[in-house]
Amino acid sequence: MSKLITYVPLSSVERIELRVTNCRKTLSQVKAETKAHYVLNGGMWNPDGTPCPLLKVGGAMLSGTPWRPMGYAWDKGPDIHMTSEYEGAANFIAVTALISSGEPVDKPSYGSAQGGKRGRSAIGLRGGSLALYCSSDGADAATPETLRDELAGLGWASAVMLDGGGSSQCDFGGERITASRKVHNWICVWLKQGGQKPPEQEDKPMSKHTVCLDPGHGPGNVNGSPDGTYKEWEFTWDMAQRIKPLLEAQGVGVVLTKTADNYPSLTERANISNKSKPDCFVSIHTNAYGEGGWSSASGLEIYTSAGPMTAQRNVLASELVNTFHAAGVSLRNEPIKHEMYTVLAKTDAPAALIEYGFHTNKMDTEYLKDSKYRDKLAEATAKGICEFLGVAWQAEPGEDNAKDTPDSWAAEAWQKAKDKGVLDGTRPRDNMTRQELAVVLDRLNLI
Ligand SMILES: [Zn+2]
Structure with a gap:
């Protein structure tokens, strides 16, 4: 993965600190030493090793002559806010403001070395959450302006672009974008004891069975059809919204790993599942093949972490394959495959990841975009899960009469x-x- 976006409710933030390592420590070292839940590269620095344009840490101004760019100020962490007043708070970081008071900055201010298309990192606020963004050079690279537009599109109320290119690196709850560069300073975020509550935990139904559904990816993810008419993350969220009520109608409780617009890391998703102790975990995705154009690879396949086929995860996958087959869904030649994907390896419950089809295949994409076909996929998914749980499928009221x-x-x-x-x-x-x-x-x- 080459782009990660995460939202951390400020109410669950214990503290935010700027860790200055003067270009002597790697991301892994900082993560290991601080045990922070989130680590993101911070601001830039001059050839002489002084930070720029403005960095204040624990009450001490570390950069040269202060001027007044917009940046983030805070004492402990949950009080973080955008301002140009650096005197008041103990900590302050400013690089390039992209969004201020809900408005995209018309002409973001940056030097020539910061321009062009490259990996990007940013800190911001959205709703009641701290927003963190990191991408690497390559497919997810962006200019300061396209980054601004992307973040504005995601509803960020304020945003500051941090150092980019080879400096852009992060560890968001174990999910990483790495680079070899040892940057000058790091933004470290610790969560309160107990950490983030899984979404909808309060509303968790008192059902005999619980299933954790994991809609893959999230806003800003680039996976999609070559013609741009289909986005994987929109499909996965939509499918979860179709499968959830079908399971609930059968008396099965459902926990989701994400909300409509957040983008939890893979490790966070596994943690949410593990906390809710479900009977099984099902991740929702679509597949890709080739170099960015259409390709012939097509059909549905299901991943579990490993054999043997008698293991519960493979029983789950087999039940799902059976119901998809019965529903007439086109399957790959070998529809069950094994791969140590993070959400499969780190979840305690029997876990399966469904690739419902290839969004790089023209025919599959036409089907995947079709609402009626999605209903069919959702029903087959819910039926397969119920088969695995030993829950006898009850036709919807009225269906018998019809x-x-x-x-x-x-x-x-x-x-x-x-x-x-x-x-x-x-x-x-x-x-x-x-x-x-x-x-x-x-x-x-x-x-
Ligand atoms: Zn995917």
């Missing part, structure tokens, strides 16, 4: 077949016999 009504994803085609006299409009969920097929082919004038 035996001649097909599922919503098939309704349109069913109606057409009826209208044209290809099918008689009964038993939408029954299998078709060879003789019935012959009759249908005859009606279509195909034989």
Whole structure:
């Protein structure tokens, strides 16, 4: 992963400190020494080793002649706010302000060495949360202006761009973007004991069974179709919203690893699952193949961390494969694969990661974008999970009375077949016999 965005509620922040290492320590060393939950590279420095343009740490001004750029000031941490007044607070960091008082800065002020497209890091505030951003050089590189626009689009109320390029590196709850450079100063954030509460913990239903659903990625993630019409993170959130009520209707409680607009790290997602002690963990993704264009790889596949196939995680994956197959979803040749992905390796519960199709395949993408197809995928997912939990699937109230009504994803085609006299409009969920097929082919004038 080459971009990480995280939001830390200020109410759960214990303290924020600037750790000055004068370019002598790596990210790993700082993380190990401080045991901070979040570490992000800080501001820039001059060739003589002094920080610039403005750095105040623990009451001491470390940079040269003070001027008045907008930056972040705080004493302990939860009081962090954007201001140009550096005298009042014990700590102050300023580099390049991108958003101030909810407004994107028209012409961000920066030197030539900071310009161009490169890895970026930023600190900001959004809602009641501290917002942290880090990307590396490469696909997720940005100019100061595109970074500003991205953060404004994500609803950041204020933002300061920190040092970029080879300095841009972070450890957000164990999730890292690394670089070899030893930067001058680091922003370290510690959480209160107990840390962040998983979302919706208070509302957790008193169900016999609980499932943790993990919608992959989050706002700002670039994964998507080559033509830009499909974004993986939007799909994963939408799917979670479809699967959750289906499970709840079966009396299964659901915990989500994220909210609509946050972007927790993979380790945070595993932690949320582990705290809620679910019966299983299901991560929602779509796949990619190739160098950025369309490719022929297609179909659904499911990952678990490892064999043997008798392990609960593989039983879960097999149940899911069975229900997808029964629903007529196109599968990969070997639909179950093993990979030590973080969310699979760090979760205590039996865990599976579903790649519902390839967003680099034109046909798969057309299906993935279709709301009715998503309903079908969601129902198959919920059914597979219930199969694994030993929960007998109860048809929705009314569904029994509507035996001649097909599922919503098939309704349109069913109606057409009826209208044209290809099918008689009964038993939408029954299998078709060879003789019935012959009759249908005859009606279509195909034989
Ligand atoms: Zn993904």
